[in-house]
Amino acid sequence: MGECRCGICNEDEEDSTHMFLKCKMVRWLWKACAKWWGINVTLQEECWNTFQNFERELKEASLRDGWDCIWNALVWTVWLARNQKIFQGKKIDAGKLFELIQMRSFFWVKSKNDRYAFNLVNWIMNPVACLRECYSKRRAPIN
Numbered sequence: 066m067g068e069c070r071c072g073i074c075n076e077d078e079e080d081s082t083h084m085f086l087k088c089k090m091v092r093w094l095w096k097a098c099a100k101w102w103g104i105n106v107t108l109q110e111e112c113w114n115t116f117q118n119f120e121r122e123l124k125e126a127s128l129r130d131g132w133d134c135i136w137n138a139l140v141w142t143v144w145l146a147r148n149q150k151i152f153q154g155k156k157i158d159a160g161k162l163f164e165l166i167q168m169r170s171f172f173w174v175k176s177k178n179d180r181y182a183f184n185l186v187n188w189i190m191n192p193v194a195c196l197r198e199c200y201s202k203r204r205a206p207i208n
């Protein structure tokens with residue numbers, strides 16, 4: 066019957082695996098985030114496996130923490146965009162969603178680390194360097 070089509074692409078049945086992993090636009094977002102972080106992972110058939118794959122790529126705790134923010138920002142951003150498309154007829158622009166993910170994750174990482182001294186441009190240019198720097202300060206004794 067097809068009444069539960071994906072609210073984003075309208076090409077496939079909408080379930081959580083499709084919406085947060087398999088949807089064409091969402092795959093593009095995952096790849097864009099991985100490229101932004103300089104990590105190389107293969108997207109799996111299921112969300113959990115994909116999550117574990119990313120975690121394996123990120124061996125440092127500081128990076129895993131930061132990546133958790135990306136994961137949350139991506140899922141949240143996709144969910145909001147899907148709802149805005151369905152309920153308000155708003156068009157989805159993958160490039161804009163990627164920028165939103167970068168911005169949201171920046172504010173989340175910043176709020177989790179009180180010593181975070183970087184601005185949004187630093188974060189967009191090199192999130193890995195920002196996190197490493199931030200965590201090295203965290204471990205240093207307070208003067």
Ligand SMILES: [Zn+2]
Pocket residue numbers: 071072073074075076077083084087088089
């Ligand atoms: Zn879709």
